Amino acid sequence: MNLDKIDLNLLVYLDILLRERNVTRSASLLGITQPAMSNGLRRLRETFGDPLLVRTSEGMVPTERAQSLQPLLRQILASVEQVIEPTTEFDAKSSDRVFRIMTSDYGEATLLPRLLKRLNREAPDVVLDILTPSDMSFLEVEQGLVDLVINRFDTMPQSFHQKTLWKDSFSCLFAVDNPISHDYCLETYIRANHVWVSKTGMGAGMGITPEDTKRLGWVDEALDSIGYKRHISVFTRHYQSAALLASQRGLIATIPSRAAAIQSESPRLVVKKPPFDIPEFEFKMAWSPLLQHNAAHRWIRQVISDVASVS
Template identity: 55%
Template structure:
């Protein structure tokens, strides 16, 4: 095939079609008509001698050849976009940009308040749009509809850029009036009633089963490794709710240290080291290759990392 026959528009069409797998949505993304998008797909099929997208019971799916072409086309377009990008500095003092962030409850409790304070001082016109994990998908991040996702991720698509924000360990929080605080060991921990807090990922969550240790997360997996289990009285998806419930004299919340330290000056709550080893968790931020070279996004990522470094020195 003669490469001279390929124009830039066709590469752009192919990139969007393989991301959306839908002609109508692709046309909308490119602000063209559906017939124009359909014609572009026909030209691509003729040019590459492959259907590229085939209809299945689950919608349009890319062919093997399309899957091989997708990262190559994306790389070419990104490099071209970077080369054509005008040299311009981002002025945070005058910017009115909206940054859309998917943040887990853990991230929203620890990172976002400090980030907002930093922006209030240095970039007063910038707005944050905070979304929960159930609001978005990996596809939203990949397409650049979400500027950043901040969470603990077990697996990530290779197309994402990522940066570790910090590692965090665990502490136990209980009422200052809880008699166990004066005789706190593994035996008394296991005899107590506990508050479970969700580890959140993408997608809408479902109800919890106290017997399904594999889905309970870090604390219960650590207990399982020493052949122990705890009695969970309350399941919650909110760290702030967990800390409030820890005021009850018969409940214990085991949660990441940086969350617990939000209440370190509350005389009604005691923060104690756990009586067993719990592996540390890693908080990451991820973003799309489409935003990687954007000047405003580079500045914003730097703000998150700088405040995270400041917090690591404080706690």
């Protein structure tokens, strides 16, 4: 195969086709006619000697070859984008760019207030669109539809770029009139009623049950490793809701220490170190390789890194 015989525009066609899995939508996104896109797909099939996309009852489905090409294709296009990207720096002061950031309410409570303070000073017209983990999938992030995902993650696509913003430990929250405040130890912790908070990195955590220890997360896995199990009375997906519930007599919330510290001034709550060891977790920022070299994206990543480095 001679490179001089390949139309590199076809790689752009293929990237859109694999993402959209629909010829009509792909043509519309590229601003070309549907026959032109169909012709492009025909030429791609000839070039790669593979159908690439096969029509089924569920729509067009990529072949195994196409699936293996997709991450490589995105790397190639990202490299091309880097070559042709303007060398001018991002003008934050005059920009009204919208940055879409997926994070949990833990990230909203611990990172965003400081980030907004910095943006108000350096980029007053920049807009943040904050999405929750259940709003997006890794595929949509990989396609560059979201600028950043900031959360704790068990797994992440290898194609993603990532950076650890900080490490956090855990703290226990309970009401000042909770009986455990007079005898706080592992045994009384186990006998108490607890609020569980989702550790899910992306997508909604569905179908959690108290018996599902491996899916319950770091706190319950740490307890299980020493032969204990706590009684969970409430399941929630929000850290600040867990803190609010902990203010009720008889409930304990074990949440990340930075989130717990927000409640440290509350006269109704006690903040304590857990009576057993829980491994720290990493709070990470991740993004698509398609955005790696974008000037505006480089700027917001640096700002967030700077803000996160301040204890």
